[in-house]
Amino acid sequence: MSEAIAAADMAPPAAGFGEAMRRSLVGRLVREKPLAAVGGAVFLLFLFCGVFADVLAPYGVNETNLAQRLEAPSWSHPFGTDHLGRDVLSRILMGGQLSMVVSFLAAGLATVVSLAIGVVSGYFGGKTDMVMQRGVDAWMTFPDLVLLIVIISVVGPGIPQIVLVLGLLYGIAGSRIVRGAVVSVKENMYTHAAQSIGAPTWHILRRHIVPNVMPVVIVLFTTRIGAVILTEAGLSFLGLGVPPPAPTWGSMLSGTGRTYMYLGPWLALAPGLSLTIVVYAINVYGDGLRDLLDPRMRGTQ
Amino acid sequence: MDPAPLLDISGLCVSFRTDRGLVRAVQDVSLQVRAGETLAIVGESGSGKSVTALSILRLLGEAGRVDAGRIVFDGEDLLALEDRAIRAIRGDRIAMIFQEPMSSLNPVLTIGMQVAEPIRLHRNAPWKDAYERAGELLERVRIPDAAGRLGDYPHQLSGGMRQRVMIAMALACRPRLIIADEPTTALDVTVQAQILELLKELTRQANSALILITHDLGVVARYADRVAVMYAGSIVETAPARALYAAPAHPYTRGLMASIPSIDGAIGARLPTIDGQPPDLARLPPGCAFALRCPHVFETCRATPPALMEAGTAGHLRACHLDADAAGAAVQERT
Numbered sequence: 001m002s003e004a005i006a007a008a009d010m011a012p013p014a015a016g017f018g019e020a021m022r023r024s025l026v027g028r029l030v031r032e033k034p035l036a037a038v039g040g041a042v043f044l045l046f047l048f049c050g051v052f053a054d055v056l057a058p059y060g061v062n063e064t065n066l067a068q069r070l071e072a073p074s075w076s077h078p079f080g081t082d083h084l085g086r087d088v089l090s091r092i093l094m095g096g097q098l099s100m101v102v103s104f105l106a107a108g109l110a111t112v113v114s115l116a117i118g119v120v121s122g123y124f125g126g127k128t129d130m131v132m133q134r135g136v137d138a139w140m141t142f143p144d145l146v147l148l149i150v151i152i153s154v155v156g157p158g159i160p161q162i163v164l165v166l167g168l169l170y171g172i173a174g175s176r177i178v179r180g181a182v183v184s185v186k187e188n189m190y191t192h193a194a195q196s197i198g199a200p201t202w203h204i205l206r207r208h209i210v211p212n213v214m215p216v217v218i219v220l221f222t223t224r225i226g227a228v229i230l231t232e233a234g235l236s237f238l239g240l241g242v243p244p245p246a247p248t249w250g251s252m253l254s255g256t257g258r259t260y261m262y263l264g265p266w267l268a269l270a271p272g273l274s275l276t277i278v279v280y281a282i283n284v285y286g287d288g289l290r291d292l293l294d295p296r297m298r299g300t301q
Numbered sequence: 302m303d304p305a306p307l308l309d310i311s312g313l314c315v316s317f318r319t320d321r322g323l324v325r326a327v328q329d330v331s332l333q334v335r336a337g338e339t340l341a342i343v344g345e346s347g348s349g350k351s352v353t354a355l356s357i358l359r360l361l362g363e364a365g366r367v368d369a370g371r372i373v374f375d376g377e378d379l380l381a382l383e384d385r386a387i388r389a390i391r392g393d394r395i396a397m398i399f400q401e402p403m404s405s406l407n408p409v410l411t412i413g414m415q416v417a418e419p420i421r422l423h424r425n426a427p428w429k430d431a432y433e434r435a436g437e438l439l440e441r442v443r444i445p446d447a448a449g450r451l452g453d454y455p456h457q458l459s460g461g462m463r464q465r466v467m468i469a470m471a472l473a474c475r476p477r478l479i480i481a482d483e484p485t486t487a488l489d490v491t492v493q494a495q496i497l498e499l500l501k502e503l504t505r506q507a508n509s510a511l512i513l514i515t516h517d518l519g520v521v522a523r524y525a526d527r528v529a530v531m532y533a534g535s536i537v538e539t540a541p542a543r544a545l546y547a548a549p550a551h552p553y554t555r556g557l558m559a560s561i562p563s564i565d566g567a568i569g570a571r572l573p574t575i576d577g578q579p580p581d582l583a584r585l586p587p588g589c590a591f592a593l594r595c596p597h598v599f600e601t602c603r604a605t606p607p608a609l610m611e612a613g614t615a616g617h618l619r620a621c622h623l624d625a626d627a628a629g630a631a632v633q634e635r636t
Contacts, residue, residue, distance in 0.1 A: 188404055189405040192360065197470065198388040207418070214409070
């Protein structure tokens with residue numbers, strides 16, 4: 001055939017293309033998006049610390065030692081100690097664990113909610129879309145923090161409540177983004193083509209719509225993880241987060257961090273920097289991942 | 302002629318809801334296609350040819366509605382079927398090929414998965430079998446190294462190759478009827494011929510019927526058995542391809558034919574064109590829709606719409622008030 005594209009450099013046989021993709025994904029991430037790879041590594045490090053916090057923490061979280069109050073970082077206390085002589089590193093590790101749990105659950109829930117609302121609203125359009133979007137509008141007129149404060153003060157602070165509220169909050173707001181992507185994907189010829197081969201609606205949604213909005217959803221998920229960590233910290237700062245004595249980064253910042261900032265800057269720096277680094281890392285990673293996962297962005301050579 | 306046609310469209314009327322009210326896109330269209338036959342529907346943009354094709358599969362979308370008419374396929378009235386039943390026909394017994402191979406394939410699925418899709422949907426085949434069959438199909442549409450290409454994504458293929466993939470998808474369940482909506486519009490001229498050749502050959506092998514929607518009369522001449530010329534939502538002339546070329550009977554068809562550049566035409570000679578523009582479908586004139594542009598227009602044309610009537614040879618119909626003798630004379634005059 002006259003138009004044979006150099007068949008020589010085509011991909012290896014199709015068998016297990018998923019496996020091949022997974023095998024090369026890490027390699028491609030490092031090669032093509034070094035910054036994203038570093039972000040991913042940093043995030044993994046935090047994740048690892050979170051998962052194994054119980055083992056890694058050198059001291060008990062709430063183990064006080066009044067003889068060693070407000071000590072500067074040293075070999076025995078790498079991040080120093082707070083006003084009750086508790087080891088800040090141990091508390092950061094345990095706080096990280098909490099943050100990871102809350103953020104993964106809440107961001108996961110938010111993504112599912114966004115996807116469900118966005119896909120239904122965007123694909124079916126018409127009256128369904130109208131009704132759902134006005135609901136979303138109404139929800140979005142309230143500032144996030146106000147909603148959060150009201151709901152949390154009614155149901156009381158606690159991890160399940162926070163996950164649920166943050167998940168719904170970000171889920172409903174994020175559905176707009178998914179809906180927009182669905183509307184544009186729906187207009188593509190391949191959606192019509194799928195109808196013309198007799199695919200039922202759920203099949204079209206699952207095979208054609210959802211995979212094509214995945215780049216958006218992945219970014220949404222990763223940015224939501226960052227956002228949830230920040231918001232939870234904000235809530236803890238206001239005293240509405242995960243209740244004490246559980247160590248969260250937010251409450252560490254607002255409590256000891258703020259009070260003793262001049263006597264022991266490490267008390268504010270440790271949780272503050274942890275927050276900053278993990279949120280930045282995950283955003284960079286999410287961006288890179290999106291670029292890699294989207295076959296359209298792959299070089300066509 | 303053999304008894305019942307495979308597809309029998311009669312009196313089809315389709316309208317669309319628009320901001321400016323209801324627009325009649327297809328007006329009283331009747332067509333028959335027999336098994337193994339290739340019917341070309343020719344017309345310019347907005348003439349209703351694609352809408353006619355889409356209504357066969359009931360893919361008009363929310364704004365479109367069939368107001369009247371029947372579409373009988375293989376003894377079944379497609380317009381009366383339930384959604385589930387029409388879905389079972391789509392892609393299985395009637396397949397469609399769209400005009401944009403660039404966007405008709407899902408960019409995030411491999412072509413193997415996409416060609417296997419109709420087989421999995423209609424034959425309930427396990428993945429492995431469907432995938433294998435997809436490989437055979439790609440081979441049949443002459444994609445080099447077909448088995449190796451199954452794992453490729455659409456962006457790795459050229460336009461012509463993608464259209465081959467679309468054809469493979471359409472052929473997957475051995476449909477009785479294939480509707481190709483301008484299958485070569487987006488392709489290079491050399492690739493166009495290859496694709497049409499392939500389409501024709503494969504449909505002939507399978508004794509499937511083919512509806513070829515096009516605005517290219519050159520395509521019609523080479524590949525179609527019968528031709529229906531559409532203008533402003535109606536069929537203005539229909540005839541066996543040969544007869545249409547020998548003696549176009551409608552002034553519009555004649556105008557179209559005259560405006561095909563000829564390879565031995567004089568250099569620098571102006572190409573004849575049809576003056577004016579197609580009418581606004583929302584405000585059609587009361588008489589013949591072509592009256593405003595017709596060189597032979599007279600009083601009756603502006604008042605009453607013409608009906609399709611036999612013009613000369615059998616099976617050659619046209620919708621024109623100009624009587625047969627005058628039409629003949631007009632042809633003489635021009636040549």
